[in-house]
Amino acid sequence: GDSVTQMEGPVTLSEEAFLTINCTYTATGYPSLFWYVQYPGEGLQLLLKATKADDKGSNKGFEATYRKETTSFHLEKGSVQVSDSAVYFCARGQISNTGKLIFGQGTTLQVKP
Amino acid sequence: DVKVTQSSRYLVKRTGEKVFLECVQDMDHENMFWYRQDPGLGLRLIYFSYDVKMKEKGDIPEGYSVSREKKERFSLILESASTNQTSMYLCASRGSGTGISYEQYFGPGTRLTVT
Numbered sequence: 658g659d660s661v662t663q664m665e666g667p668v669t670l671s672e673e674a675f676l677t678i679n680c681t682y683t684a685t686g687y688p689s690l691f692w693y694v695q696y697p698g699e700g701l702q703l704l705l706k707a708t709k710a711d712d713k714g715s716n717k718g719f720e721a722t723y724r725k726e727t728t729s730f731h732l733e734k735g736s737v738q739v740s741d742s743a744v745y746f747c748a749r750g751q752i753s754n755t756g757k758l759i760f761g762q763g764t765t766l767q768v769k770p
Numbered sequence: 771d772v773k774v775t776q777s778s779r780y781l782v783k784r785t786g787e788k789v790f791l792e793c794v795q796d797m798d799h800e801n802m803f804w805y806r807q808d809p810g811l812g813l814r815l816i817y818f819s820y821d822v823k824m825k826e827k828g829d830i831p832e833g834y835s836v837s838r839e840k841k842e843r844f845s846l847i848l849e850s851a852s853t854n855q856t857s858m859y860l861c862a863s864r865g866s867g868t869g870i871s872y873e874q875y876f877g878p879g880t881r882l883t884v885t
C-alpha cells in the first residue's frame with residue numbers, strides 16, 4: 658500500500674549546521690508531497706509542499722524538491738537555528754482525492770547552541 | 771485566520787469510561803479528520819468525514835466512533851476507554867475541490883491518558 662518513510666531520529670545538530678532529513682514515498686501515481694512541522698506542545702503546521710515532479714517547495718529557509726525518479730522529497734536547510742528544534746513529518750496525498758494524507762513516522766530535530 | 775480548536779489540551783480518564791473529544795473549525799471545510807500520534811508511528815488516521823453525517827473509517831478505527839452533526843464540528847468518541855488508547859489525538863480539516871494539494875489544518879491536539 659501507499660507509504661512514506663523518513664530517516665530515523667533524533668537528529669542533533671549545532672546551530673548553523675546544514676540539515677537534511679530524508680523522505681521517500683511509494684510511487685503510486687503523482688501525489689502531492691508535504692512537510693509538516695510540530696513544535697513542542699503544538700499541533701502540526703504545514704512547512705512546505707510540492708504538487709508535481711521537479712517542483713521545489715520552500716519556506717522559512719527550508720527547501721524540498723519533488724524527485725519522481727528517486728521517489729524522494731528530502732528536506733534541507735542551509736543553516737539551522739535553535740528555534741528549528743521540532744518534529745518534522747513528511748506526507749503524501751492519496752491519489753483518490755479524498756484529501757487523506759499518509760504520514761511518515763516523524764523525525765525529531767534538536768539544535769544545540 | 772484559519773483556526774481548528776480542540777476541546778481539551780490534556781485529559782485523564784479511567785478505564786471503561788466513555789470519552790468525547792471535540793473539534794471545531796471555522797473555515798467552512800467539508801473534510802475533517804481524526805488522527806492519533808504515537809512515538810515512532812507518526813500519525814495514523816482513525817476516521818474522517820467528508821460532509822455532515824458522512825464518515826469513513828481510517829486505518830485504525832477499532833474502539834472509536836465519530837459524530838458529525840454540524841459542518842464545523844467533528845467529535846471522536848471512545849466508547850469504553852482502554853489504556854492502549856493513551857495517546858495524542860489530533861484533529862484536522864481541509865477544504866474540498868479538485869486540487870489534491872490542499873493542505874490540512876491541524877488543531878493543537880489533546881493528550882489523553884487512560885488509567
